[in-house]
Amino acid sequence: MYQCILTSIFKSQAHRHDVIFHAILNGPPNAPLHVQISGEDLRNAHIDESSWEQIIRNVLHKKTHAGITIERCSLQEIIKKKHQEGSNIFLLDSKGDYFQKSLVSNDENNLFVVGDHVGLSRNEEGFIMRYGRKLSLGREKYLAASCIDIINYLLDSN
Numbered sequence: 001m002y003q004c005i006l007t008s009i010f011k012s013q014a015h016r017h018d019v020i021f022h023a024i025l026n027g028p029p030n031a032p033l034h035v036q037i038s039g040e041d042l043r044n045a046h047i048d049e050s051s052w053e054q055i056i057r058n059v060l061h062k063k064t065h066a067g068i069t070i071e072r073c074s075l076q077e078i079i080k081k082k083h084q085e086g087s088n089i090f091l092l093d094s095k096g097d098y099f100q101k102s103l104v105s106n107d108e109n110n111l112f113v114v115g116d117h118v119g120l121s122r123n124e125e126g127f128i129m130r131y132g133r134k135l136s137l138g139r140e141k142y143l144a145a146s147c148i149d150i151i152n153y154l155l156d157s158n
């Protein structure tokens with residue numbers, strides 16, 4: 001999760017004010033938890049792993065941190081909400097349609113969904129596909145954090 005936060009929000013010497021990072025934590029004891037990090041509102045965050053470990057630990061213990069919210073909410077609820085808000089939903093999958101600028105505009109309403117090291121369940125994938133389309137970065141399988149970096153790079157060069 002730390003690596004995904006890093007590649008979503010941070011650039012060298014700056015951070016992305018137009019990115020909102022969402023993570024769904026499905027582990028015990030309070031699953032599902034939705035952690036949201038707003039690039040625009042984020043304050044007092046360095047890029048090292050131990051700082052982020054402390055920040056996430058704090059928010060999980062209900063301490064506040066500017067730009068970060070936490071709530072009980074499932075992946076399905078977030079996807080539905082984002083669809084209702086008009087987001088273009090893309091499920092990152094090596095077997096999807098190959099990334100092209102004509103498919104993905106440089107639009108703040110894009111939501112990119114990546115799985116973790118295990119990948120998404122069949123049910124989760126089926127649910128997302130009611131609202132979105134699969135997008136591929138090629139046949140190689142990359143780390144989730146690398147996919148986020150590649151997407152940002154491709155959108156930056158639009």
Ligand SMILES: C[S@@+](CC[C@H](N)C(=O)[O-])C[C@H]1O[C@@H](n2cnc3c(N)ncnc32)[C@H](O)[C@@H]1O
Nearest residue numbers: 092093094114115118119136137138140141142
């Ligand atoms: C480390 S991979 C998941 C590995 C998992 N064992 C699997 O086979 O799905 C993490 C996530 O990165 C995304 N991903 C990895 N390679 C990709 C590619 N070439 N194109 C699009 N998405 C990719 C997918 O969303 C995947 O769930």
